[in-house]
Amino acid sequence: MSDELSPQATTFEQGYEGALRPATLAEFVGQAKVRSQLALLLNAATMQQRTPDHILLAGPPGLGKTTLSMIVATELDKPLHQTSGPAIQHAGDLAAVLSALTPGEVLFIDEIHRMARSAEEMLYLAMEDFKVDIMVGKGAGATSVPLELSPFTLVGATTRSGLLPNPLRDRFGFTAHLEFYATDELVSVVRRAAGLLGFGLSEQGIEEIAGRSRGTPRIANRLLRRVRDFSLVHDTPGDTATVQAALALYDVDEHGLDRLDREVLRAVVERFGGGPVGLSTLAVSVGEEAETIEAVVEPFLVRTGLLTRTPRGRVATRLGWEHIGAVPPGAPLAPA
Numbered sequence: 437m438s439d440e441l442s443p444q445a446t447t448f449e450q451g452y453e454g455a456l457r458p459a460t461l462a463e464f465v466g467q468a469k470v471r472s473q474l475a476l477l478l479n480a481a482t483m484q485q486r487t488p489d490h491i492l493l494a495g496p497p498g499l500g501k502t503t504l505s506m507i508v509a510t511e512l513d514k515p516l517h518q519t520s521g522p523a524i525q526h527a528g529d530l531a532a533v534l535s536a537l538t539p540g541e542v543l544f545i546d547e548i549h550r551m552a553r554s555a556e557e558m559l560y561l562a563m564e565d566f567k568v569d570i571m572v573g574k575g576a577g578a579t580s581v582p583l584e585l586s587p588f589t590l591v592g593a594t595t596r597s598g599l600l601p602n603p604l605r606d607r608f609g610f611t612a613h614l615e616f617y618a619t620d621e622l623v624s625v626v627r628r629a630a631g632l633l634g635f636g637l638s639e640q641g642i643e644e645i646a647g648r649s650r651g652t653p654r655i656a657n658r659l660l661r662r663v664r665d666f667s668l669v670h671d672t673p674g675d676t677a678t679v680q681a682a683l684a685l686y687d688v689d690e691h692g693l694d695r696l697d698r699e700v701l702r703a704v705v706e707r708f709g710g711g712p713v714g715l716s717t718l719a720v721s722v723g724e725e726a727e728t729i730e731a732v733v734e735p736f737l738v739r740t741g742l743l744t745r746t747p748r749g750r751v752a753t754r755l756g757w758e759h760i761g762a763v764p765p766g767a768p769l770a771p772a
């Protein structure tokens with residue numbers, strides 16, 4: 437998968453993504469249902485002067501989970517403490533974070549499904565009763581000392597909600613499932629970001645980027661920056677021609693497919709007669725890890741209707757054949 441189209445943030449991006457993040461629910465584009473549900477939850481809590489229910493944000497990377505956690509803190513006018521599942525390897529790591537929270541603080545745990553089991557159990561009690569039991573001493577003399585915590589709101593984010601144990605999932609009062617964005621929503625994301633970057637981009641140029649962003653704001657913002665750089669270096673206007681030239685340079689086609697996506701589709705059509713073909717055979721034929729194909733390439737090809745998964749293997753759809761310029765079986769031949 438090319439870096440341009442990966443939904444994960446690069447280390448560089450983690451540092452500066454903040455500049456393009458919407459700060460309030462009103463500025464947050466798309467996810468209309470989640471926005472209204474969250475607004476209701478936060479307003480009700482504010483009116484009753486209590487902390488809102490704990491919030492679980494589930495969905496693929498790059499759709500705005502971190503952004504929403506920041507918005508929750510802003511809307512509640514409370515500080516935000518950010519950490520992540522992999523950073524909590526022992527119950528003690530979590531106890532240190534929880535005991536330092538101030539009243540009403542929002543605690544964001546990204547990739548919450550990757551937290552240590554021992555910490556998970558501590559979190560159950562903390563979420564329910566704002567208490568933890570700290571173990572003091574070792575061996576036969578060890579005793580547990582209860583510690584009262586300030587009331588807080590946990591915002592957990594996960595790309596794999598199926599991996600969360602039920603007792604943890606049940607302790608979130610509200611779960612939001614973030615969906616991939618429609619192209620018109622991404623148009624608003626790109627328009628807003630271009631404005632913030634001070635880059636004059638035509639409406640068609642904006643639509644062209646949105647259509648190639650795989651339903652993901654992080655990818656939309658990244659492609660926008662590539663186009664902005666191209667326009668700057670080549671001194672070209674922010675129009676469709678510049679978008680097309682810039683994204684051709686990065687092998688991103690008009691549907692947001694990159695070189696590997698197209699290679700996979702081409703292999704199914706040209707080497708396996710359109711399928712069905714098994715995952716491992718397909719992986720060997722394009723020289724890529726089966727996991728990468730399954731986790732990154734395939735979901736997008738299936739979502740865009742270019743490929744289907746059947747019990748006997750992967751099959752290219754009619755659209756898939758046409759996308760790489762091949763004639764699907766049974767299609768009338770073009771007149772000579």
Ligand SMILES: Nc1ncnc2c1ncn2[C@@H]1O[C@H](COP(=O)(O)OP(=O)(O)OP(=O)(O)O)[C@@H](O)[C@H]1O
Nearest residue numbers: 453456457464465497498499500501502503653654
């Ligand atoms: N609804 C939105 N409107 C405008 N920009 C958005 C929106 N959602 C996300 N973004 C932008 O996309 C980028 C990625 O968002 P964010 O970091 O919140 O994603 P994430 O779901 O937390 O990803 P990950 O799971 O990888 O941490 C940010 O730069 C953010 O500004």
